[in-house]
Amino acid sequence: MKISEIYSAVMLATLCSIANAEIKLENGDSFLSLLTIGARHDDNISQDPDSQPRDSSAITVVQPAFLFKAESSKVRLDGAYNLTHEAYEYDSKDDHTDHTLLLDSQFTFNSRNKATLSFDYTKEQGIRTSINRSTPNEEVGDRSRFIDLFSKYQLGADSGRAQFEASLGASELRYSNNLNTLSQNRLKERDMISRGGTFYVRVAPKTRLLLEVLRTDFDYKAAESQLNNDSTKYYAGLIWELTAKTTGHIRYGQENKIFDNSGIADISEPAWDINITWQPRSYSRLNIATGKGAAEGSARSDVVNTTNTSISWVHDWSYRLESTLSFSLINEEYEGKTFNGREDDTSTALAALTYTLNRSLEINASYSRKSRESNAAIEEFDSNIVELSLTFAI
Numbered sequence: 001m002k003i004s005e006i007y008s009a010v011m012l013a014t015l016c017s018i019a020n021a022e023i024k025l026e027n028g029d030s031f032l033s034l035l036t037i038g039a040r041h042d043d044n045i046s047q048d049p050d051s052q053p054r055d056s057s058a059i060t061v062v063q064p065a066f067l068f069k070a071e072s073s074k075v076r077l078d079g080a081y082n083l084t085h086e087a088y089e090y091d092s093k094d095d096h097t098d099h100t101l102l103l104d105s106q107f108t109f110n111s112r113n114k115a116t117l118s119f120d121y122t123k124e125q126g127i128r129t130s131i132n133r134s135t136p137n138e139e140v141g142d143r144s145r146f147i148d149l150f151s152k153y154q155l156g157a158d159s160g161r162a163q164f165e166a167s168l169g170a171s172e173l174r175y176s177n178n179l180n181t182l183s184q185n186r187l188k189e190r191d192m193i194s195r196g197g198t199f200y201v202r203v204a205p206k207t208r209l210l211l212e213v214l215r216t217d218f219d220y221k222a223a224e225s226q227l228n229n230d231s232t233k234y235y236a237g238l239i240w241e242l243t244a245k246t247t248g249h250i251r252y253g254q255e256n257k258i259f260d261n262s263g264i265a266d267i268s269e270p271a272w273d274i275n276i277t278w279q280p281r282s283y284s285r286l287n288i289a290t291g292k293g294a295a296e297g298s299a300r301s302d303v304v305n306t307t308n309t310s311i312s313w314v315h316d317w318s319y320r321l322e323s324t325l326s327f328s329l330i331n332e333e334y335e336g337k338t339f340n341g342r343e344d345d346t347s348t349a350l351a352a353l354t355y356t357l358n359r360s361l362e363i364n365a366s367y368s369r370k371s372r373e374s375n376a377a378i379e380e381f382d383s384n385i386v387e388l389s390l391t392f393a394i
Contacts, residue, residue, distance in 0.1 A: 030070075036063040038364070038389025045090060047129050047372075047381045055133075057090030061389065076106045093140055096125035111157045120148040120171075137181040144185075145174045150194075161202050169194040184299035189221045206241040212251065218296065227297055228260040233271050248276035257294050257303060264302050264336060267294050283316035295332070302336025324352040324366075344379060346372040362391040 038061040044054045061084065068079040080102045088094035101121040108114050126141040148171035156163030171192045175185035196214040203209055212235040220227050237251035251274070257267035271293050279285040288311050295304040312326035327349050334342040352366035364387070371382040 030068070032067045033394050034065040034067070034391055035394055036061070036065070036389050036391040038063075038387055040385060040387040042383060042385045044381060044383035045088070045094065045127060046133055047127070047383060049378055049380050050382070051377070055090055057088045057094070059089070060087040061085070061387075074108050078102075078104045094128055096141070096143075098122070098124035100124075112155065112160070114154040116150075116152045116154075118148075118150045120146070120150075122146045132178070132183065135182045138178050138183060140177065142178050142183055142185055143176045145176070147172050156200075163200040163208075165196075165198045165200075167194070167196045167198075187220070187222050187225050187227075187299045188296075190227075190296070191219045191221070193217045193219075200239075203238075204240075208239045210235070210237050210239060210251070212237075212253075226259075226261040226264060227302065229257055231255060231257045231294065233293070235271070235273070237273075245279050246276070248274070250274050255294055259302070267303055267305075267335075269294060269305060285314050287312045287314075297334075297336060300337050301334040301339040301342075303334075305333040305335065307331045320356045322354045322356075324350065324354075326350045342374065342376050342379070344372055344374045344376075346370065360393040364389045364391065 040059040040061060041056070042059060043056040045057050045059075046055045048054050063082065063084045065080065065082040068077075070077040080100075082100040084098045084100075086094075086096055086098075099122070101119075103119040105117045106114070107116075123143075123145045125143045128138075128141045132138040132141055148169065150167065150169040152165055152167040154163060154165050169192075171194075172190070173192075174189050177185070179186040194214065194216040196212065198210055198212040200208045200210050212233075214233040214235070216231045218227065218229050218231065233253060233255045235251040235253035237249060237253075239249040241247045250272075252272045253270075255267065255269055255271035259266060269292075273291045275287070275289040277285060277287045290307070290309040292305075292307045295306045297303045308328065308330045310326065310328035312324065314322065314324050316322050328347065330344075330346045332344045332346070334340060348368060348370045350366060350368040352364065355363045357363060366385075366387050368385045368387075369382065370385070372380055374380050
């Protein structure tokens with residue numbers, strides 16, 4: 001899409017925008033449609049190392065979204081569909097359209113019995129990295145499909161002294177291209193079955209202790225794959241709302257990853273999930289989060305021990321203007337196969353502004369810098385991304 005086409009689309013969306021963005025249906029349900037049109041510039045779309053020439057590109061983004069909510073005294077239904085089309089000026093082979101569908105239902109049988117059922121469908125195409133561009137057999141980025149079905153049952157009233165939650169989920173990851181080329185996507189395809197149980201005990205009006213066990217079975221579909229494994233996480237922690245200003249949760253424990261193949265070393269490592277939000281004023285909030293776990297491997301590694309840390313500050317300067325500053329750091333330690341011993345540190349810094357012109361139009365501007373340091377020099381890169389977008393409620 002050229003600049004003139006972007007302008008025409010913006011004008012059309014402006015004419016279609018309405019004063020009341022959310023449509024209230026006769027039965028009290030709600031429907032909302034959004035359209036985001038943006039332009040982005042990435043100075044290193046292939047994530048090439050500093051020692052190689054970098055491919056830069058202007059990128060046009062068109063993103064319609066549809067949200068629906070229906071609620072009664074016993075049932076609440078939420079749905080969202082998002083389509084994202086990106087067109088690259090550098091090479092049309094990078095053009096792609098991603099789809100995301102989210103459905104969530106909550107059932108309240110009585111004050112002591114609740115259930116949740118959710119469905120997630122994502123179909124997307126990744127960017128062409130230096131790996132994809134280095135082989136003539138991979139003309140486009142990896143195309144994948146992810147489907148997830150998740151259910152949870154809660155026994156015990158929210159205000160009671162104790163609650164118990166049981167969860168069960170099933171998901172699958174599939175690829176439609178680059179199956180047997182350098183990316184070896186066929187070896188990444190897998191099914192996953194998850195189940196878990198969490199026991200909560202209230203120790204103060206706004207503080208609960210928890211004990212949790214989460215189990216996930218990974219079943220890789222390629223007959224020659226050696227990565228089938230069972231991952232079990234054991235957590236102890238607490239969830240709190242100490243004051244109106246501070247909320248969060250801490251989970252700390254152990255993850256055991258047992259491989260079916262005795263030739264691959266099992267994993268037993270500390271694991272944690274920490275998320276704290278501090279809101280000293282109604283218009284300003286600070287969030288700090290960190291987590292550690294064992295990510296799945298690939299054709300070149302058995303497992304990736306991953307630690308992520310992030311901090312973000314969101315401030316409302318007025319009822320129209322909001323700013324966001326954030327920084328994240330991901331540490332990845334690779335074990336097994338050809339990547340054994342590799343360690344990456346990937347940092348991302350973001351500065352963004354959102355200006356709400358009216359109930360039907362937001363203007364968003366952002367700058368982000370992503371940088372990876374690695375003990376494998378060929379994996380190091382940095383990129384700078386500038387983006388401007390308009391979001392319309394129509």
